[in-house]
Amino acid sequence: xKESVLCLLNExxxxxxxxxxxxxxxxxxxxxDFVSEAKKxxxxxxxxxxxxxxxxxxAVIIDxxxxxxxAFFGIIFSGNFYTxxxxxxxxxxxxxxxxxxxxxxxxxARKKGAEISGAIxxxxxxxxxxxxxxxxxxxxxxxxxxxxxxTLFTSGSTGVPKGVLISHHSVxxxxxxxxxxxGFDSDCVFANQAPFDFDVSVKxxxxxxxxxxxxxxxxxxxxxxxxxxxxxLVENKINTLIWAVSAARILxxxxxxxxxxxxxxxxxxxxxxxxMPIHVFNYWKKHFPKACFVNLYGPTEITCNCTYYKADxxxxxxxxxxxxxxxxxxxxxxxxxxxxxxxTPGISGELCVEGSGLALGYWKMEEKTASAFPQNPxxxxxxxxxxxxxxxxxYNESMELCYSSRKDFQIKHFGHRIELQEIExxxxxxxxxxxxxxxxxxxxxxxxxxxxGSEDKKHITRYxxxxxxxxxxxxxxxxxxxLPLTNHGKIDRKKLLATAE
Ligand code: AMP
Numbered sequence: 116x117k118e119s120v121l122c123l124l125n126e127x128x129x130x131x132x133x134x135x136x137x138x139x140x141x142x143x144x145x146x147x148d149f150v151s152e153a154k155k156x157x158x159x160x161x162x163x164x165x166x167x168x169x170x171x172x173x174a175v176i177i178d179x180x181x182x183x184x185x186a187f188f189g190i191i192f193s194g195n196f197y198t199x200x201x202x203x204x205x206x207x208x209x210x211x212x213x214x215x216x217x218x219x220x221x222x223x224a225r226k227k228g229a230e231i232s233g234a235i236x237x238x239x240x241x242x243x244x245x246x247x248x249x250x251x252x253x254x255x256x257x258x259x260x261x262x263x264x265x266t267l268f269t270s271g272s273t274g275v276p277k278g279v280l281i282s283h284h285s286v287x288x289x290x291x292x293x294x295x296x297x298g299f300d301s302d303c304v305f306a307n308q309a310p311f312d313f314d315v316s317v318k319x320x321x322x323x324x325x326x327x328x329x330x331x332x333x334x335x336x337x338x339x340x341x342x343x344x345x346x347x348l349v350e351n352k353i354n355t356l357i358w359a360v361s362a363a364r365i366l367x368x369x370x371x372x373x374x375x376x377x378x379x380x381x382x383x384x385x386x387x388x389x390x391m392p393i394h395v396f397n398y399w400k401k402h403f404p405k406a407c408f409v410n411l412y413g414p415t416e417i418t419c420n421c422t423y424y425k426a427d428x429x430x431x432x433x434x435x436x437x438x439x440x441x442x443x444x445x446x447x448x449x450x451x452x453x454x455x456x457x458x459t460p461g462i463s464g465e466l467c468v469e470g471s472g473l474a475l476g477y478w479k480m481e482e483k484t485a486s487a488f489p490q491n492p493x494x495x496x497x498x499x500x501x502x503x504x505x506x507x508x509x510y511n512e513s514m515e516l517c518y519s520s521r522k523d524f525q526i527k528h529f530g531h532r533i534e535l536q537e538i539e540x541x542x543x544x545x546x547x548x549x550x551x552x553x554x555x556x557x558x559x560x561x562x563x564x565x566x567x568g569s570e571d572k573k574h575i576t577r578y579x580x581x582x583x584x585x586x587x588x589x590x591x592x593x594x595x596x597x598l599p600l601t602n603h604g605k606i607d608r609k610k611l612l613a614t615a616e
Contacts, residue, residue, distance in 0.1 A: 128146040172218045235592050
């Protein structure tokens with residue numbers, strides 16, 4: 116039994132010391148060199164900051180580079196856990212997260228960019244540190260698999276981002292389940308698309324290490340310049356993509372593979388995060404008929420994915436691609452409004468998850484953790500938690516699970532998970548906004564903020580931009596004398612949506 120994800124790294128480094136583990140736009144690193152660099156970082160943190168403490172957070176200012184991964188693994192070697200902080204977030208939000216975390220230290224893994232007060236440059240650590248093998252061995256000997264590995268901050272309906280805390284155990288379980296289901300091997304060449312503060316990237320990193328494969332970190336700008344992306348995929352013989360649906364959509368929308376020069380040796384396309392449009396799926400399938408296509412489903416709180424569906428049949432335009440069945444060592448079930456299990460096809464209920472993938476909880480949010488991860492209603496006699504996803508799903512006639520919609524106001528917008536209420540809470544704090552309500556128009560893919568009050572749209576935008584990531588800023592602002600109410604006195608979201616359509 117493995118007690119830490121370092122076992123995955125060490126095993127692959129022993130097997131393939133000179134093989135390239137990671138590639139970014141500037142450099143490549145072998146397994147052996149990657150371990151050495153990460154050990155330097157681990158030694159540095161252990162001696163200068165942890166000083167015997169373990170399981171403490173360390174923040175990393177991330178970039179799309181190998182150094183970010185070196186920082187992550189250095190933190191793991193030091194016996195602590197990492198949090199990825201992106202400079203794309205507004206300063207207020209970054210500070211809020213750092214305040215909540217109170218990390219041992221902040222490591223800046225960027226090659227460029229203005230200095231951040233209090234952050235230590237990764238390159239300086241590597242230059243100035245000698246590995247202390249004995250110290251790191253002692254730390255590793257004392258590791259247990261329930262130790263936290265990382266925390267990922269996602270949008271929170273209360274206006275404060277939630278830090279989902281994931282253990283080594285959950286990630287080890289995930290990669291074993293993936294391997295069981297898909298049989299990756301050391302020939303896998305992964306093209307990492309997802310940012311490192313988004314859990315889709317967890318699958319790239321840890322599956323690479325599990326099989327001793329190679330992972331390419333694709334520059335963000337390539338997704339705005341698809342020709343560069345396609346050339347990269349072809350030249351580097353990429354064969355495994357674990358991507359957000361929105362990324363797969365970019366290439367289908369421009370009919371990239373109509374040009375045979377852009378066909379690359381794809382073996383796997385795994386997509387997740389939102390419903391895959393059938394025309395996008397069919398386009399990929401037509402051009403890569405031999406590849407394995409998989410619909411992966413799951414929220415960050417259960418460690419990436421809990422169900423999968425190998426999409427190996429044709430789908431017509433009005434079909435939906437199921438989310439399938441639970442991974443090995445995971446149980447999923449549907450509960451109706453009275454917490455009774457649904458087993459009849461066609462009836463929708465909340466998808467609940469049980470298993471090793473469940474997060475340790477939300478960082479410093481006991482109440483929120485208790486409500487999202489309640490006691491298993493069927494086993495009240497002992498501590499056994501489930502995760503209530505807030506997603507509605509049903510079984511089709513073949514008893515495959517199919518995603519239906521959300522129970523709440525969480526949306527997916529170009530792969531980003533957003534709680535519309537978080538935007539409302541912040542908009543409501545703008546001085547002359549009396550009340551606001553946010554709606555997502557799926558057709559236009561626009562977030563629309565309806566508000567009551569005399570405030571100017573520009574001021575609201577400016578205020579929101581200080582507090583929220585760019586992707587959460589509404590596209591439209593509609594000022595109304597009063598927001599419509601339902602018979603129960605709540606804001607009538609349906610009416611607002613109809614107004615917007
Ligand atoms: P995140 O925590 O950012 O991974 O977002 C998780 C949410 O994305 C889930 O609770 C679903 O609402 C949605 N989601 C994830 N995968 C799928 C999928 N394959 N099909 C439809 N929705 C999905």
